[in-house]
Amino acid sequence: MDKFNTLTGIAAPMPLINVDTDMIIPKQFLKTIKRSGLGVNLFDEMRYDDDGKEIPDFVLNKDAYREAEILVAGDNFGCGSSREHAPWAIKDFGIRCIIAPSYADIFYNNCFKNGILPIALPQEQVDLLMKDAEKGSNARMIIDLDAQTVTSSDGEVFSFDLDPFKKHCLMNGLDDIGLTMEKAAAIDSFETAASQARPWV
Amino acid sequence: MSPKTLYDKIWDAHVAHEADDGTCLLYIDRHLVHEVTSPQAFEGLRMTGRKVRAPEKTIAVPDHNVPTTPGREDPSNMTEDSAIQVAALDTNAKDFGIHYYPVSDIRQGIVHIVGPEQGWTLPGMTVVCGDSHTATHGAFGALAHGIGTSEVEHVLATQTLIQKKSKNMKVEITGKLRPGVTAKDITLSVIGATGTAGGTGYVIEYCGEAIRDLSMEGRMTVCNMAIEGGARAGLIAPDEKTFEYCKGRPHAPKGAQWEAAMDWWKTLFSDDDAVWDEIITLKGEDIAPVVTWGTSPEDVLPITAAVPAADDFEGGKIGAAQRSLDYMGLTPGTPLSDVEIDTVFIGSCTNGRIEDLRAAAAILKGKKKKDGLRAMVVPGSGLVRAQAEEEGLADIFKEAGFEWRLAGCSMCLAMNPDQLQPGERCAATSNRNFEGRQGRGGRTHLMSPAMAAAAAITGKLTDVREMM
Numbered sequence: 001m002d003k004f005n006t007l008t009g010i011a012a013p014m015p016l017i018n019v020d021t022d023m024i025i026p027k028q029f030l031k032t033i034k035r036s037g038l039g040v041n042l043f044d045e046m047r048y049d050d051d052g053k054e055i056p057d058f059v060l061n062k063d064a065y066r067e068a069e070i071l072v073a074g075d076n077f078g079c080g081s082s083r084e085h086a087p088w089a090i091k092d093f094g095i096r097c098i099i100a101p102s103y104a105d106i107f108y109n110n111c112f113k114n115g116i117l118p119i120a121l122p123q124e125q126v127d128l129l130m131k132d133a134e135k136g137s138n139a140r141m142i143i144d145l146d147a148q149t150v151t152s153s154d155g156e157v158f159s160f161d162l163d164p165f166k167k168h169c170l171m172n173g174l175d176d177i178g179l180t181m182e183k184a185a186a187i188d189s190f191e192t193a194a195s196q197a198r199p200w201v
Numbered sequence: 202m203s204p205k206t207l208y209d210k211i212w213d214a215h216v217a218h219e220a221d222d223g224t225c226l227l228y229i230d231r232h233l234v235h236e237v238t239s240p241q242a243f244e245g246l247r248m249t250g251r252k253v254r255a256p257e258k259t260i261a262v263p264d265h266n267v268p269t270t271p272g273r274e275d276p277s278n279m280t281e282d283s284a285i286q287v288a289a290l291d292t293n294a295k296d297f298g299i300h301y302y303p304v305s306d307i308r309q310g311i312v313h314i315v316g317p318e319q320g321w322t323l324p325g326m327t328v329v330c331g332d333s334h335t336a337t338h339g340a341f342g343a344l345a346h347g348i349g350t351s352e353v354e355h356v357l358a359t360q361t362l363i364q365k366k367s368k369n370m371k372v373e374i375t376g377k378l379r380p381g382v383t384a385k386d387i388t389l390s391v392i393g394a395t396g397t398a399g400g401t402g403y404v405i406e407y408c409g410e411a412i413r414d415l416s417m418e419g420r421m422t423v424c425n426m427a428i429e430g431g432a433r434a435g436l437i438a439p440d441e442k443t444f445e446y447c448k449g450r451p452h453a454p455k456g457a458q459w460e461a462a463m464d465w466w467k468t469l470f471s472d473d474d475a476v477w478d479e480i481i482t483l484k485g486e487d488i489a490p491v492v493t494w495g496t497s498p499e500d501v502l503p504i505t506a507a508v509p510a511a512d513d514f515e516g517g518k519i520g521a522a523q524r525s526l527d528y529m530g531l532t533p534g535t536p537l538s539d540v541e542i543d544t545v546f547i548g549s550c551t552n553g554r555i556e557d558l559r560a561a562a563a564i565l566k567g568k569k570k571k572d573g574l575r576a577m578v579v580p581g582s583g584l585v586r587a588q589a590e591e592e593g594l595a596d597i598f599k600e601a602g603f604e605w606r607l608a609g610c611s612m613c614l615a616m617n618p619d620q621l622q623p624g625e626r627c628a629a630t631s632n633r634n635f636e637g638r639q640g641r642g643g644r645t646h647l648m649s650p651a652m653a654a655a656a657a658i659t660g661k662l663t664d665v666r667e668m669m
């Protein structure tokens with residue numbers, strides 16, 4: 001997995017609440033057996049019209065935001081289906097960080113498995129960063145994972161909370177499965193005890 | 202011992218390892234797999250040369266993509282990309298030696314219906330699947346939740362998940378439901394009260410007289426939509442109804458093992474003095490038959506209400522409500538019972554079980570769907586379908602003008618050919634009314650099977666109580 005340390009990039013404003021994973025990547029693009037190539041269909045139904053032409057008003061179709069690496073959004077981002085195609089599409093587009101007041105649980109976890117940093121900040125701070133993002137491509141935010149800060153284009157610093165284990169894995173690009181397999185002995189002994197306590201499982 | 206909730210008890214029984222910061226390896230008893238969220242996980246195993254740790258605890262069934270029309274065993278009757286996904290599942294199940302129900306098997310169906318039906322889901326278990334509606338299995342007092350594809354791979358390789366414990370929420374539904382009010386109305390009403398993010402960070406336990414009174418099938422409907430309320434999982438403590446349901450199922454324990462299981466299962470309830478981080482109480486008597494009007498499952502109103510206006514809301518919801526109203530093509534102030542529909546979909550892991558079909562058939566018996574309206578019933582599994590045929594329900598549906606389909610997810614998420622056209626409006630018994638969920642530009646109103654049946658007859662959103 002890619003390591004995440006610091007990121008200086010353009011932030012795209014998306015002031016919508018309850019952005020669901022069906023919006024992020026509609027189901028017709030789930031029929032893939034690969035993880036890559038989904039970026040062109042990110043937000044497909046909001047991004048393209050029925051003939052497949054770009055809808056100029058949609059934020060990622062505006063010249064200022066085509067290279068966005070950060071997304072600023074409303075409450076409960078990523079709700080709905082568990083599809084990991086949502087973070088795959090976000091990553092494939094080039095977005096590495098999301099800033100929102102809150103996230104749906106499964107989506108939040110899925111981000112970390114794919115080198116994406118979802119930052120939760122209080123609504124008032126997200127509102128300020130949303131305004132900052134609206135300034136376009138000249139305004140770049142700085143994300144510092146180690147320091148756990150977001151710095152707006154005019155130098156205002158916001159600190160965010162993060163689970164230390166998730167931070168550690170993201171900063172070092174660690175593979176969860178490899179880490180867990182190091183604990184195989186614990187799993188073995190749990191399994192032995194459980195098969196005696198609950199043999200019907 | 203300090204008092205525990207049901208969630209605490211199941212959690213404690215499954216922690217294989219706990220790190221100093223509270224990060225746990227939670228042991229997984231049952232892993233359910235379907236064709237859409239698993240190919241990349243199996244590919245990951247192959248690339249790293251890893252094996253499936255416990256293939257005997259892993260069950261796979263294709264459901265999301267499969268057509269629900271006859272002849273579907275033949276891959277040429279599927280779109281190419283769907284056929285590739287189903288073929289990949291066939292191969293992965295065979296290569297890794299996991300239990301498998303192909304479309305040619307009468308036991309095939311929606312993964313969350315097959316699990317309980319076959320006795321794979323039992324009280325006190327941990328159950329996961331790369332699918333958010335895994336919450337369904339919580340109806341058995343099993344800790345069940347959806348995971349992403351990377352986590353699917355993690356469970357396949359290690360039979361564990363890296364987890365931190367959630368908080369405990371109690372949702373109590375007191376008293377009795379009124380006639381015409383069902384499990385679906387309970388679960389939608391709870392989401393209406395808490396919002397789609399209200400449960401974030403929690404595991405919900407549903408309790409109270411109205412929940413106890415529900416059948417296992419109704420309880421599955423309630424827990425199924427815990428995820429729409431944002432919760433990691435929904436739980437209902439097992440009781441005699443649960444045990445009765447499990448007994449004799451193909452993969453349920455038998456003989457002495459059954460007795461041993463029962464001894465443990467009977468300890469699975471929240472202690473009287475357990476501590477809750479949040480408690481929500483609704484009165485069963487206050488719940489009405491509801492429908493959704495917008496594009497979020499929290500957009501719930503009694504069928505007797507009118508379409509709201511955006512400025513009835515506050516904060517970010519004002520914009521969201523306006524966007525919903527525009528998308529749904531609704532005018533504020535219109536009585537919901539005046540909203541005309543052109544499609545009816547009865548099915549899904551929320552409401553595709555035999556009891557749901559009975560409830561819809563009871564309304565449709567001797568009646569016809571409105572002319573010009575498209576209506577379909579998609580049973581949740583091949584066994585549900587067979588039972589409905591035996592009970593004469595299939596004939597009632599067919600005589601009412603419904604299409605009688607084979608089992609699968611179908612128009613719940615429209616990955617197969619069953620889709621709404623732009624602007625089409627559907628009365629659906631599924632669980633999500635998101636933009637484009639049932640087809641690009643399609644408009645979804647969620648409701649109970651009885652309400653969907655009533656809507657099929659009148660061609661409008663309808664208060665089922667007027668037909669009872």
Ligand code: SF4
Binds near residue numbers: 264265334610614
């Ligand atoms: S029926 Fe719908 S919600 Fe249930 S598993 Fe299938 S697609 Fe998901």
